[in-house]
Amino acid sequence: MARSSTVIQRVPCTRRSFLHQSSAVISALAVTRLAAGQTVHVAGSDVLRLGLIGCGGRGSGAVINALTVDAQTKLVAMADAFAWRIDESLQSLLALKPEQIDVPPERRFVGLDAYQHLLACDVDVVLIAVPSHFVPIYLQAAVDAGKHVFCEKTHAVDAPGVRSVLQSAETARQKGLSIVSGLAWRYDTGVRETMQRVHDGAIGDITSIQEVCNTGSLRSLPRKPGMTEMEYQIYNWYDFNWLSADLPGLNLVHNVDKGAWALHDAPPLSAWGMGGREVRKGPTFGDVFDHHATVFRYPDGVQMYAYCRQINGATTDISDVFIGTRGRCDLLQNKIEGEVTWRYEGPPCNRFDLEQAALLSSIRAGTPINNGLYMARSSLLALMATWCSHTGEEITWDQALNSQRQVNPERYALDAPPPVLPDADGNYPIAVPGTTRFA
Incomplete structure (x- = not known):
């Protein structure tokens, strides 16, 4: 289809x-x-x-x-x-x-x-x-x-x-x-209350944001006997860019969404970044990278720094920190420090409920x-992070939003070939920054 x-x-x-x-x-x-x-x-x-x-x-x-x-x-x-x-x-x-x-x-x-x-x-x-x-x-x-x-x-x-x-x-x-x-x-109660205070000026004007989602490796599923290539890639979709948009699409999207929310969902001017595939190599890991770092540029010199990594044994960190002219906010800790000191002390909640x-x-x-x-905007932020890592290019918001690039199968069927295929050794083509181009 x-x-x-x-x-x-x-x-x-x-x-x-x-x-x-x-x-x-x-x-x-x-x-x-x-x-x-x-x-x-x-x-x-x-x-x-x-x-x-x-x-x-x-x-x-x-x-x-x-x-x-x-x-x-x-x-x-x-x-x-x-x-x-x-x-x-x-x-x-x-x-x-x-x-x-x-x-x-x-x-x-x-x-x-x-x-x-x-x-x-x-x-x-x-x-x-x-x-x-x-x-x-x-x-x-x-x-x-x-x-x-x-x-x-x-x-x-x-x-x-x-x-x-x-x-x-x-x-x-x-x-x-x-x-x-x-x-x-x-929809998280503590996060919403904290964000409201940020929007009300508790930390002053935001000058920079740091978004981090560094974890161990998520699942990478082995091929089941008898699976077609399309079945395998959909089954193991985390590890294929055309299905997941790489790690920024899988998990960093939550972080950049919170950063965007802090900035009233205004789009950035541009983004640049870097990334690679250092540890999670081989056919099992499809064609995704295992680390990304992106800088989003906003008007008035404001920047959002966004990092994600999935490497076992490395330090883990999932956090959202906003720096303002009057203080700082640790969003997941529901905490504000600076000229105003405050912490959410309400009951815990289940954001999924x-x-x-x-x-x-x-x-x-x-x-x-x-x-x-906002779900469309934040998705595009995650895509920009992926594209900047894969290409090594700085990409403007306008370029990203108006891009015509797509990677689709010729037809949507489990017996059809997917748009990305392995070589004779089972390895998939990997993006090379500086060589892979954004179009």
Whole structure:
């Protein structure tokens, strides 16, 4: 299935026009309300019917979060590329929430077209937790089908995908549909309270931001016997750029999203960076790097420094630090120091529960939530980090947003060749900074 050409923006968008257009859309999203008595779920029923597209750990977890926060929800349909993943997920879900699970065999759909069959079912809300390459396609289809959506990050792997997400957000606004992003820190109670104080001036004007996501190696899955190359890459999608957008798409996106939030989601002027593949080498690790460092340049000399690494045995650090003219903020510690000293002392929360509660309550209240703008922007920040590392080039926001570069398979089928293939020794082509070019 090819992406619709209608979502490819033909007129170049500059940072200035993006800011202007975004402000207008934010205003429209903020006032979106359904007419009194109007509902966008099952008429005459208090039960919200959920469909899950992508039945791995994050998708299954999102279902549990939704069923936990709203007892009047039911999971009624599931879709995944692999039948065994549906079976494993369903078994786990039935063990935890049997009274809220109703997914008979005829509502279990397998394959890369499974999402289409699920969207044809009588579902009100779709939870999308799939390799990032597919997110814009599935999001557009869900919104076109009139479904409310929870959508896991990262929301695109290329600029046409980012533009598609923006278009889907606008379509959702027009239809009165909710879109909630899996950039879950925006729903964390302590983080929200801390960020509000930053926005209220507790640390003065922000001069620099440091975002770090250095961890051990995430999973790299061995090939199962009999798998086609497409099946293997989708199964082991963390390690393939066309599916994940490398480490920035997998995990640093949460950090740069928080940095962007601190700066009121204004886009940067440009970014440059570096990265490489020092430890995680060989066919098992596909074509991704194991470390990235990026500098995002903003007006008035403000810079955001973003780092991510996945190397076992190295120091781990996950943090967000904002430096201002009157103090500093350690966001994940919910702490502000300087002229103002403050720390959040409220109760702990489950941000994954809270994002589902926000989605479901917005549907019931008829006051749609639409996270489409910031989830598209933050996804593009993550993509810029990847592209800067791979090429060694400085890339402007305008270049990134208007890029036409895409890496797509000729067709979406498990027996089709993926767009990246190994050589005779099983090794995949790796980006070389200074040689690989951004286009």
